[in-house]
Amino acid sequence: MDFELEQSKDLQAFRKEVREWIEANLPPPISTRDRRKETLQDFKNAREFHRKLGAKGWRVPWAPKEYGGLGLSIEKTLIIDEELDKVEDTIASLDDNGPGVILPPILTYGTEEQKQTWARGIIEGRQIWWQGLTEPEAGSDLASAQTRAVPDGNDWLISGNKIFQGSGYEQDMYYVLAISHPDRPRHHNFSVFCFSLHLPGVSWSPMRLIATDRNSVYMDNVRVPSSAILGQPGQGWQVTQAQLEVEHGYGGAVRPDRVVPKVLDFMREGPKKGGPIAGDAVLRDRYVDNFIGSRVGVLFQLRNLSQRLNKQFGSYEGSQNILHDKVYGVQQAARNLEITGLYGLMDDEHEAPSYGDIEAHQRGSIVFTHPAGTIEVHKVIMARRIGMSATRERAAATV
Ligand SMILES: Cc1cc2nc3c(=O)[nH]c(=O)nc-3n(C[C@H](O)[C@H](O)[C@H](O)COP(=O)(O)OP(=O)(O)OC[C@H]3O[C@@H](n4cnc5c(N)ncnc54)[C@H](O)[C@@H]3O)c2cc1C
Structure with a gap:
């Protein structure tokens, strides 16, 4: 084929x-x-x-x-x-969450003015966005988020703490899920607010992770106008689902695995370019498993992007795609280590094979089982959508 x-x-x-x-x-x-x-x-x-x-x-x-x-x-x-x-x-x-995950809810729920400013800012590459969902007590169970938005005249005052937030030298806009209607039942009590990360009351401090840097963001009575709400007040859960649907693998970019060809280079050249190891039957077997895993990942991505751009409503496909990437990523790292031995743990960009990219993958493979939903969470989503769970769930509307 x-x-x-x-x-x-x-x-x-x-x-x-x-x-x-x-x-x-x-x-x-x-x-x-x-x-x-x-x-x-x-x-x-x-x-x-x-x-x-x-x-x-x-x-x-x-x-x-x-x-x-x-x-x-x-x-x-x-x-x-x-x-x-x-x-x-x-x-x-x-480290911009704009094009991949913030744009879909803006295009789905934004007013014309919000689309002209926020969506356009993302599409034209003028704004870098951070995505404010996760909190110390609300990761997988996002509906337990505690960040509060309290009405004050025509404004809202937002306070709370988000973790695992964006990084990078510059940042512009923030997308925040906050409780705006504390008296309403779970899932109906949130609104999404979009505002500048440089407003008074917003601050952050670094979280150094093994694979990447993130930040912990603090909001202390941050004053934003009502026009900062994306969607209707109280509609935040629904708005966020439009984002999560895409973040959960439903038709983002198509990115072939970057490490697989680098490991092949290592096999062809051998450690320290001292002669090929590609003839070793066991290592070749491990490599082929990785090659197949990476191609399967690309096929899921292609199918999902095609469904999304052709406006075919997805179901379990997003989670299937990301679940494959996460599980395969961990297996791939273990196989890479079998193939490269200690060379796969070298991080000196001048000495290590592929400038240390294989080592970076080792560190990343474990950490990246978390963002955009953990392995367990995606199994739950798939079970609900293919009818294997007592709870039935359909995909959220998104672009
Ligand atoms: C590199 C990185 C980037 C990130 N970027 C962002 C970002 O930009 N914005 C943002 O808001 N967040 C971000 N996150 C946070 C990410 O979304 C959370 O880490 C993720 O939702 C998991 O939450 P948690 O870490 O609190 O784990 P927990 O929810 O505490 O889960 C711990 C473990 O328990 C398991 N578990 C939890 N509930 C269940 C259940 N019901 N059934 C079975 N097992 C369960 C989980 O699968 C996991 O293995 C990022 C995280 C990382 C690592």
Whole structure:
């Protein structure tokens, strides 16, 4: 079965245009291959590149034209994704939750004015957003969130503590789930508020995780106008489901696994380039398992993106996709270690194979079983949606 995009003349010409544009606009490569050491200048270069990408309409190419996108087809969206993926190793990360997870609820529930300011800001690459859901007592059980929004005239005063929040050198906007209607039952008591992260009363301190940095954010009577509410007051749970549906794997970007080819390079070159180990039957077997796992992941991503852009309502597919990535990621790390031995634990970007990317994957594979819902949570969601659970659940409306 051939899953490659159909190479019509039009698509071939489009790929060439994208490739040439990226080549002409790509910032200087990051000063370090160790993601933990990216500099402010690396970040600023990446930010500028995203602004250019946004101005071109290619940051969220499928997004509607009236908000700064181009309404491009799935084929063209995929081509842009594929070409950007090829240069991702050379660009710093913005850690921006905007295009992937905040945009869908804004497009689904926002007023025209909110779409023109917030959605456009994301699509054009002018705003970096943090996503404020998780709290010290509310991770998997998000409905236990305690952040409060208290009405004060035409304004609201927001107080609370969110954890595992974004990182990076610069940030602009915050998307916060808060209890606005404490007398209403669970799930009907929330609103979503969007506001500047630089308002008085907002502060944060670093959380250093083994794989990445996050922040703990504190809100102390942060004053926001009623126009900061996304959706209706009290509709926050529903609004957030529009976001989680996509965050849970229902049709985001299509990103082939980046470590699998690097491990193949290691096998071909051998430790310290001292001769191939690819002939070892056991290691080859481990590698093939990883190769298959990564291809299955891409097929789930392709199916989900296609369903989403063709407006076919998803069900269990998002969780199936992300569950595969998480479970496979942990298995993959164990197999990589079998293949590379201690070389897979070297993190010196000058000495380690693939600049330490295999080691970074070792650290990340465990941590990344948590964000966007844990393995157990996704099993629960799938069980509910395929009718294996006493509780039945349907997918939330989203774009
Ligand atoms: C790198 C990273 C980035 C993140 N980014 C963000 C972000 O940008 N914004 C944000 O708001 N949050 C973010 N998070 C938080 C993330 O969403 C939470 O970590 C996640 O929801 C899990 O919550 P928790 O860590 O509190 O684990 P807990 O909910 O305390 O779970 C602990 C363990 O218990 C299991 N468990 C919990 N409930 C059940 C159950 N009912 N049945 C079976 N098992 C269960 C879980 O699966 C898990 O293994 C991020 C986390 C990480 C690690």
